[in-house]
Amino acid sequence: MAKPQVLIAGGGIGGLATALTLHQIGVPCQVFESVREMKPLGVGINLQPNAVRELYDLGITEAELDEIGVPAQEWALVGLNGNDVYSETRGRLAGYQWPQYAVHRGHLQMLLYRKVVERIGADAVRLGARVSGYRRLPDGGVSVQVAYADGARADVPAALLLGADGIHSAVRAQMHPDQPPIHWGGSIMWRGVTWAKPIRTGASFVGLGTHKHRIVFYPISHPDPETGLALINWIAEVTSDDETQLGGGWFRPVPIETFLHHFADWTWDWLDVPALIRSGEFAFENPMIDRDPVPTWVDGPVALLGDAAHPMYPTGSNGASQAIVDARVLGALMCDHGTTPAALAAYDVRLCGPISRLVLRNRGAGPFGLLNLVDERCGGRFDNIDDVIPPDERSAFMADYKAAAGFAMETLNRAPATIAPGARVAAVATSQQVEAV
């Protein structure tokens, strides 16, 4: 492996997409990942068409995505009476040039990890290596403090450090020492997966209930040809004012009985929610958390990306997508400015403001805000949704959200590739190359 020019803290989806991007444009990099072993953790996530486009441009194929997920065909909100509040086609069916995928988060991370190892080398991701801080150097570079699982510590110099170390980012904590603690949105989610028959189109994202009490579910695998069953990802959610829930941490395994009662009578002739949850293989409790936006993601030669930059509520299903887009925008700007703080400053100008606004918008329930409107206007009870929110208003609401999140169809279809095929960073500065890490 060539000597690293850019160090990346965190080997999640954002960090690995960044490593693949840097390799593609000819920039040597090194990922430090705190876990000792990569495991396919997590459950379902959505990859919006703008992120799928970037994955294709990284040489990740449709066949590979089909192994870890399923192209989404529909996005629907359904009221407690079982009637549709809103539905629309998604991905290619809707006219996007790229599909939207619902995938298993852990399997996507493992796919990206395999690609990094194949393309860059076995040492490209250093496992058991926690980034604890950084020091800006007088020559404009950065020295990165790394604590290894065997107890060793090192200060590793580089031209740039990219903090992709997630919602509890150590890089962000140093960059913004006065940031407020994690912000809790007053609701609890329980996530799990169940083998079940997919409903509606067979690849539908369904949000059912009210803005205070709902279940979201969608398949993350193609159906088994013999049984017709697909792996269905579900997220059951209720609002709560019990702040002690925050102490439970992020992704705490819990018995299904602890929350099943919230959905005990949620049965229709087309859906049995208690059965769906009860047949789950496991459940994780997950408070709805994010962080207040910060005014900048950049400190000279150091930048944040992914959840380290913009942890957001999953209501818009675009946390992972935005992490991938961040990586690609960084790569594009390095093609223009080299591996320099100027590239990071341009990235900050391009994304920090709009994506911080998106974080706040997701607090207002993101696209689920339609359910708030239903609740405000008719207490959630309606026969014909057109009498409550006219079709034009519903469509405008969704179009507005997609524009803010960067996947408005016409804009995306017309946009040139973020990184032109064959683009490379012209001159990689040599002053910060290091001998070994």
Ligand SMILES: Cc1cc2nc3c(=O)[nH]c(=O)nc-3n(C[C@H](O)[C@H](O)[C@H](O)COP(=O)(O)OP(=O)(O)OC[C@H]3O[C@@H](n4cnc5c(N)ncnc54)[C@H](O)[C@@H]3O)c2cc1C
């Ligand atoms: C274990 C796990 C499971 C998840 N499951 C889901 C899910 O089911 N559904 C969902 O919507 N979202 C889930 N997420 C969040 C989702 O992956 C992110 O919102 C999104 O993909 C953006 O990814 P990211 O790479 O910015 O952050 P993350 O995916 O959080 O990745 C950050 C990476 O950095 C590593 N890291 C943390 N601190 C340091 C440090 N100091 N030094 C070095 N490495 C460090 C972490 O181990 C992790 O691998 C999960 C995240 C994690 C870590």
